[in-house]
Amino acid sequence: MRLYSMPSSGNSYKVRLLLALLGRDCEIVDCEHGSVAKEDARATGALPFGKLPALHLNDGRRIAESNAILCFLGEGTRFWPADPVTRAQMLAWLFWEQYNHEPAIAVRAALRNYPHRAADATPARLADLLDRGHTHLQTMEDRLAAHDWLAGEAISLADLCLYAYTHSAGVLGGFEMARFPAINDWLARVAAQPGYKGLND
Amino acid sequence: MRLYSMPSSGNSYKVRLLLALLGRDCEIVDCEHGSVAKEDARATGALPFGKLPALHLNDGRRIAESNAILCFLGEGTRFWPADPVTRAQMLAWLFWEQYNHEPAIAVRAALRNYPHRAADATPARLADLLDRGHTHLQTMEDRLAAHDWLAGEAISLADLCLYAYTHSAGVLGGFEMARFPAINDWLARVAAQPGYKGLND
Numbered sequence: 001m002r003l004y005s006m007p008s009s010g011n012s013y014k015v016r017l018l019l020a021l022l023g024r025d026c027e028i029v030d031c032e033h034g035s036v037a038k039e040d041a042r043a044t045g046a047l048p049f050g051k052l053p054a055l056h057l058n059d060g061r062r063i064a065e066s067n068a069i070l071c072f073l074g075e076g077t078r079f080w081p082a083d084p085v086t087r088a089q090m091l092a093w094l095f096w097e098q099y100n101h102e103p104a105i106a107v108r109a110a111l112r113n114y115p116h117r118a119a120d121a122t123p124a125r126l127a128d129l130l131d132r133g134h135t136h137l138q139t140m141e142d143r144l145a146a147h148d149w150l151a152g153e154a155i156s157l158a159d160l161c162l163y164a165y166t167h168s169a170g171v172l173g174g175f176e177m178a179r180f181p182a183i184n185d186w187l188a189r190v191a192a193q194p195g196y197k198g199l200n201d
Numbered sequence: 202m203r204l205y206s207m208p209s210s211g212n213s214y215k216v217r218l219l220l221a222l223l224g225r226d227c228e229i230v231d232c233e234h235g236s237v238a239k240e241d242a243r244a245t246g247a248l249p250f251g252k253l254p255a256l257h258l259n260d261g262r263r264i265a266e267s268n269a270i271l272c273f274l275g276e277g278t279r280f281w282p283a284d285p286v287t288r289a290q291m292l293a294w295l296f297w298e299q300y301n302h303e304p305a306i307a308v309r310a311a312l313r314n315y316p317h318r319a320a321d322a323t324p325a326r327l328a329d330l331l332d333r334g335h336t337h338l339q340t341m342e343d344r345l346a347a348h349d350w351l352a353g354e355a356i357s358l359a360d361l362c363l364y365a366y367t368h369s370a371g372v373l374g375g376f377e378m379a380r381f382p383a384i385n386d387w388l389a390r391v392a393a394q395p396g397y398k399g400l401n402d
Contacts, residue, residue, distance in 0.1 A: 095266040098299050
């Protein structure tokens with residue numbers, strides 16, 4: 001297996017985190033934004049949908065979309081709920097992450113930190129993303145105030161998926177994480193998992 | 202089972218379409234935008250994430266997110282690929298739909314057709330969404346020019362998911378569908394499935 005991965009991206013990190021927790025070997029091709037490697041990967045069609053991450057299997061087949069890769073690698077492991085309803089609730093968090101959480105929380109971090117995004121980082125846009133991001137964090141806080149994990153009562157792909165951009169939402173995104181004590185406790189529970197690796201590990 | 206469904210929404214329609222193709226009974230609670238029913242559903246906590254559609258099971262558990270509901274209802278049926286890689290590729294289309302396709306194609310249709318969205322329908326925004334939507338439709342066209350279906354070689358949840366907002370992209374969204382002959386052939390293949398129901402059926 002070969003993973004085309006953007007080192008600074010939470011979408012890529014969530015896959016590297018799952019691989020680390022599972023103790024699975026995988027060739028990693030670093031494709032940072034603006035790098036020759038990323039342009040080469042895109043030009044040669046290595047990236048379905050033109051996006052990172054992308055997983056290439058040994059038989060040549062390719063899987064796009066970070067959360068689809070999580071499902072492919074995670075099915076049948078301890079991160080995959082056996083109960084069909086819990087599994088669907090886990091998937092609901094994954095879709096919510098892509099539709100609601102990522103476009104506010106990851107995008108605000110990107111606008112503040114990537115030089116090529118600076119032109120879009122207007123005060124009005126940053127303020128709007130701050131409000132939306134806090135709303136989404138409150139949705140997680142409400143769940144985590146009553147449960148240790150997002151779906152069901154055990155860690156699942158939902159927690160790894162949401163961890164990726166939430167754990168850096170304060171430092172990179174400027175969100176007020178002190179308002180969300182249950183999220184902070186949950187972040188510590190994820191980071192305590194055997195085999196855990198940080199974004200830059 | 203009870204489905205809280207917004208009649209005019211593609212996200213709700215995709216679930217109703219799957220139920221029809223599977224011949225499954227389900228109580229449908231219509232919650233159009235601005236209706237008392239929708240406000241009641243939201244106020245009583247019937248909608249996880251505050252969004253439609255939402256599926257309530259007989260044991261009281263609830264599943265949010267249209268594409269998670271598709272997976273819950275579709276697992277083990279003919280719309281669920283048996284091969285794990287094809288299944289992951291199907292899921293990739295579902296995540297891509299929520300992150301890329303829906304925010305351009307469904308949002309442009311909403312801005313043009315819902316009175317409460319008219320204030321956001323500036324010429325610049327509509328033009329940007331038109332460009333982005335055509336790019337996403339071209340991604341589908343490229344796949345469908347070489348294959349009958351989006352994931353693998355048989356119809357799957359990916360086709361039902363993408364059908365919902367693509368089939369009305371011309372009439373409601375103002376996209377130039379004549380540019381996409383393979384999509385138009387594929388739309389006809391979906392509509393020819395036994396048990397098919399249209400958005401307003």
